[in-house]
Amino acid sequence: MNVIAVDDEQLALKDLMRALEKAMPDGVSHGFSSSRRALEYAENADVDVAFLDIRMPGMNGLDLAKRLKELQPEMHIIFVTSYDEYAIDAFSLHATGYLLKPVNMDELVRELTFAGERMGEAHARDDGRASGGCSRVRVQTFNGFEVFVDEKPLSFKRSKTKELLALLIDRRGASITTREACAVLWEDAPYNASQRSYFRSLVADLRSTLVSVHAEDVVVKQRDSLAIDPGAVDCDVYHFLDGDPIAVNSYKGSYLPSYSWAEFSLNRVDWPYE
The missing domain is CATH 3.40.50.2300 (Response regulator)
Known part of the structure; x- marks a missing residue:
């Protein structure tokens, strides 16, 4: 040093x-x-x-x-x-x-x-990044949600696919079932076969998007649940919750602002050490 x-x-x-x-x-x-x-x-x-x-x-x-x-x-x-x-x-x-x-x-x-x-x-x-590992993936949740692979913005075909990934990031490795995810993404809409079918298409779209940049290991899929692998991403809110002073300083009160469900996470972000 x-x-x-x-x-x-x-x-x-x-x-x-x-x-x-x-x-x-x-x-x-x-x-x-x-x-x-x-x-x-x-x-x-x-x-x-x-x-x-x-x-x-x-x-x-x-x-x-x-x-x-x-x-x-x-x-x-x-x-x-x-x-x-x-x-x-x-x-x-x-x-x-x-x-x-x-x-x-x-x-x-x-x-x-x-x-x-x-x-x-x-x-x-x-x-x-040099070896093509999943640490190439950087996630920004403060002041807007964006995903970067090798520092290039990742594009999504559907806005709901991007929102699904944001939801998984928010849960920081905790799994979410199809029913739970649908309840968050569509709030008061009835949970039915049509909704389940659309959700499956979102999951397939998310996987296809990640496969296209060789980052498919970022999301862990089980029989009826999904989760993010926290160790596979470099994420600002994870650093914040771990007490990183640089990440703490970068937080200006705006966390996943495009998603209403993220309001329920704000107390955790604002007061991570209570």
Whole structure:
């Protein structure tokens, strides 16, 4: 892991560098007393994690974070500051973490561990895409429902087929029977042979759509039930419910807005830790 630390206060920078050396003996860390020098380094070297002070002369830490993310979008930004009033601004930049000075060693190790786990997940997704695995499938539920395969939008012949997939995503691996699915998708409409037949055609259409992009393992079909395989998709709401701070920050109160039945899931999304 290649880490940079930026702080215009020399003593604070030295303390952080010593802490980083203890926290990651096998890693590499570089300290900079100015934003300009840190930015120059990042223009020529891959950086995994950047620990940034916020209040600095010239280019402050928030502006530096923006520039660093433009250079290397996958870089993890962790702010280290004496002032907690910057937390909202920090996470609006999709910061991975936020530490208050003086840095506590346990908290520093926690942030490094989390960043390392996120890097491992990213590598696993990249490996899955390269090998044609189902991790190629990315699902967006916030601010509208969309599905991407190899970062290309997945097209559906029928809007109800897309809604069926959204319903399965919402259940996060819990199976749903034909009768239950019909009750959700058609609300007050009577459950009859015609409805069951149409639902079967939706299932066939969904399978055909997934087969066309070699992602058929995303949906698990049993005798009279369907379920999503949560491990086969990279989904924003799953990351949110797992407490991922980046996913938490990306949620702006809009979850599957096109589907009225999703309103019943909003309490779970808004308060995942109750």
